[in-house]
Amino acid sequence: MNAWVVAEPGPVRTRPLVSQTLPVPEAGDGELLVRVRACGVCRTDLHVAEGDLPVHKPRVVPGHEVVGEVVARGPGATGFAEGDRVGIAWLRHTCGSCTYCLRDQENLCPRSRYTGWDADGGYAEFAVVPADYAYRLPEGYSYEKLAPLLCAGIIGYRAWLRAEVPAHGRLGIYGFGASAHLAAQVAIASGVTAHVFTRSARARELALRLGAASAGDASDPSPEPLDSAVLFAPAGELVPIALAALDRGGTLAVAGIHLTDVPSLNYQQHLFYERNLRSVTANTRADGRAFLDFAARHHLEITTTPYSLDAADRALADLESGQVSGAAVLVPQR
Numbered sequence: 190m191n192a193w194v195v196a197e198p199g200p201v202r203t204r205p206l207v208s209q210t211l212p213v214p215e216a217g218d219g220e221l222l223v224r225v226r227a228c229g230v231c232r233t234d235l236h237v238a239e240g241d242l243p244v245h246k247p248r249v250v251p252g253h254e255v256v257g258e259v260v261a262r263g264p265g266a267t268g269f270a271e272g273d274r275v276g277i278a279w280l281r282h283t284c285g286s287c288t289y290c291l292r293d294q295e296n297l298c299p300r301s302r303y304t305g306w307d308a309d310g311g312y313a314e315f316a317v318v319p320a321d322y323a324y325r326l327p328e329g330y331s332y333e334k335l336a337p338l339l340c341a342g343i344i345g346y347r348a349w350l351r352a353e354v355p356a357h358g359r360l361g362i363y364g365f366g367a368s369a370h371l372a373a374q375v376a377i378a379s380g381v382t383a384h385v386f387t388r389s390a391r392a393r394e395l396a397l398r399l400g401a402a403s404a405g406d407a408s409d410p411s412p413e414p415l416d417s418a419v420l421f422a423p424a425g426e427l428v429p430i431a432l433a434a435l436d437r438g439g440t441l442a443v444a445g446i447h448l449t450d451v452p453s454l455n456y457q458q459h460l461f462y463e464r465n466l467r468s469v470t471a472n473t474r475a476d477g478r479a480f481l482d483f484a485a486r487h488h489l490e491i492t493t494t495p496y497s498l499d500a501a502d503r504a505l506a507d508l509e510s511g512q513v514s515g516a517a518v519l520v521p522q523r
Contacts, residue, residue, distance in 0.1 A: 198240030229254025364422030
């Protein structure tokens with residue numbers, strides 16, 4: 190099969206992704222072999238390729254927003270049949286017995302493993318996934334539109350939950366890429382007033398079209414005090430700006446797996462009056478199922494920029510330089 194591997198992590202300009210021909214993987218115990226129909230290009234893939242995240246599997250095939258069809262089942266794999274449409278997300282293993290797993294916080298499991306980091310992912314024509322960590326996909330979407338739901342959508346949904354937006358509250362969204370434009374639709378459909386802050390003029394136009402109450406530059410002051418905010422941009426310098434925009438008792442959730450350094454905070458200006466600062470770590474399978482159920486009930490507008498599989502390195506470079514509108518998606522040509 191055609192695939193891409195991270196040969197030597199480094200800046201995108203050094204071309205860390207290398208195209209290779211690899212054997213089609215086999216479905217092991219409890220696993221599904223999936224023919225990849227589309228794979229989203231996530232900023233976490235960029236962190237894996239550039240070395241912002243430490244190497245867990247040398248020459249890993251990145252990609253964890255994978256959708257396709259089951260073509261084979263390994264021994265003991267249940268819940269899916271050959272031909273079923275299936276999604277493969279970031280979280281692919283937890284121990285099931287630690288303190289965190291037992292209290293429904295499996296995303297904090299110390300022995301968790303991840304697609305496209307600990308195991309090969311979807312920048313390829315085939316991928317395997319443990320059946321217990323695969324997702325059924327909602328109807329009414331093409332494979333290209335479904336792919337971003339498997340990480341951008343799910344992690345945006347968890348960030349939305351972590352921000353604890355009150356009913357009919359005021360939400361600030363900092364950064365407006367693949368994840369944010371889906372989380373904004375969840376918020377707006379739930380009756381929340383959304384204010385978007387992003388450096389991209391094209392993203393500001395998209396935010397307003399999707400129903401945001403306002404859209405300004407990333408450093409602009411909020412038009413009104415915010416009950417909650419989510420930081421999607423991996424820019425630590427926006428943390429004080431977002432905290433300062435919060436009303437009393439407000440919560441800022443930082444959604445990225447990687448963030449540049451946060452500047453010094455002033456206690457009175459940024460944290461006093463019981464403002465909360467929270468991180469977001471991966472997701473639970475319950476989050477994934479809940480979000481995909483939401484997507485089945487509320488048809489989401491998913492903005493994608495398609496690339497052929499053989500242009501994966503260009504897609505990653507475009508993502509790094511801010512040239513992608515919505516979500517970049519690799520679509521293998523057959």
